[in-house]
Amino acid sequence: MKLGLIGAGGMAATMLEAIAAHEPRLLDHLAVLVRDRAKGEALVAAQGSCARVTSVHTEIEDFLHSGAGVVCECAGHGAVREHGAAVLKAGRDLVIASTGALADASLLEALKAAAVQGGAQMLLPAGAVGGIDALAAARLLGTPRVTYIGRKPPRAWKGTKAEALVALDALTEATTFYEGAARDAARDFPQNANVAATIALAGVGFEATRVRLVADPTISANVHELEVESDAVRFSIRLVGVPSRSNPKTSLTAGLSMARAVLNRDAVVVV
Numbered sequence: 001m002k003l004g005l006i007g008a009g010g011m012a013a014t015m016l017e018a019i020a021a022h023e024p025r026l027l028d029h030l031a032v033l034v035r036d037r038a039k040g041e042a043l044v045a046a047q048g049s050c051a052r053v054t055s056v057h058t059e060i061e062d063f064l065h066s067g068a069g070v071v072c073e074c075a076g077h078g079a080v081r082e083h084g085a086a087v088l089k090a091g092r093d094l095v096i097a098s099t100g101a102l103a104d105a106s107l108l109e110a111l112k113a114a115a116v117q118g119g120a121q122m123l124l125p126a127g128a129v130g131g132i133d134a135l136a137a138a139r140l141l142g143t144p145r146v147t148y149i150g151r152k153p154p155r156a157w158k159g160t161k162a163e164a165l166v167a168l169d170a171l172t173e174a175t176t177f178y179e180g181a182a183r184d185a186a187r188d189f190p191q192n193a194n195v196a197a198t199i200a201l202a203g204v205g206f207e208a209t210r211v212r213l214v215a216d217p218t219i220s221a222n223v224h225e226l227e228v229e230s231d232a233v234r235f236s237i238r239l240v241g242v243p244s245r246s247n248p249k250t251s252l253t254a255g256l257s258m259a260r261a262v263l264n265r266d267a268v269v270v271v
């Protein structure tokens with residue numbers, strides 16, 4: 001397998017480190033697409049001897065030409081918009097971290113069409129959240145009621161629309177600044193509410209999935225709560241995610257979930 005990677009930030013590093021620790025041969029061939037070549041080169045260098053045949057690209061055509069098989073997007077909504085269709089049309093499966101980009105219905109349709117044209121799949125790992133398997137199964141028997149609550153420390157909401165809605169630095173207690181549909185949450189908080197989109201796509205869609213976003217000065221972790229009521233199952237889960245070292249917005253589980261998607265491509269037993 002030749003692994004393709006878009007992005008060279010915190011999630012990409014978490015993903016590569018996990019693959020290197022568990023199945024280093026999967027990094028024998030690695031192609032990286034970045035906007036900033038130096039950043040891509042630093043990421044590859046950090047993998048040491050694991051990534052033996054590597055290439056760093058700034059143009060999608062060169063990246064695809066390098067023969068990357070499965071492509072992991074760890075870059076942001078913009079990257080899904082810019083590169084998603086080209087990857088899929090070229091017949092490469094695309095593992096998407098920035099699932100919130102798919103809240104744009106016309107982009108989702110365009111990517112589906114590109115996937116059909118290329119004979120490729122879009123794969124959406126659970127990312128920072130859990131319970132996606134049970135939700136997607138429950139969906140097969142009726143229409144579940146789904147609520148997602150994302151709680152993060154104020155620093156994780158810096159640089160987002162939350163700054164205009166609440167005085168992040170002055171908070172003394174947990175404060176809800178968004179309540180509504182998953183579609184608006186995913187669109188308006190592109191670095192923080194991808195899990196809302198993943199939950200919507202696994203379950204009852206972007207309108208029916210209810211979302212609450214909370215800035216909480218009393219916590220230091222990224223907390224994800226998912227509540228599902230359905231004909232098949234009722235569950236309520238709470239994940240307390242450790243933020244990644246380099247990006248407080250992103251939980252470590254998100255990068256590890258991307259790694260699992262790659263490891264599963266090669267596994268004999270797929271869980």
Ligand SMILES: NC(=O)C1=CN([C@@H]2O[C@H](COP(=O)(O)OP(=O)(O)OC[C@H]3O[C@@H](n4cnc5c(N)ncnc54)[C@H](O)[C@@H]3O)[C@@H](O)[C@H]2O)C=CC1
Binds near residue numbers: 008077128198
């Ligand atoms: N599904 C999930 O559970 C989660 C998804 N995410 C998504 O993953 C993305 C990456 O997260 P982090 O690595 O923590 O962010 P980061 O900000 O640490 O790294 C993003 C990297 O991607 C690069 N980049 C941005 N746009 C690009 C483009 N168009 N082409 C190539 N490279 C580009 C940036 O230069 C940066 O190096 C987030 O922006 C978010 O959309 C983040 C957390 C959880």
Ligand SMILES: O=C([O-])CC(=O)C(=O)O
Binds near residue numbers: 128222251
């Ligand atoms: O990593 C997290 O905690 C969740 C996140 O940022 C997202 O869903 O975009």
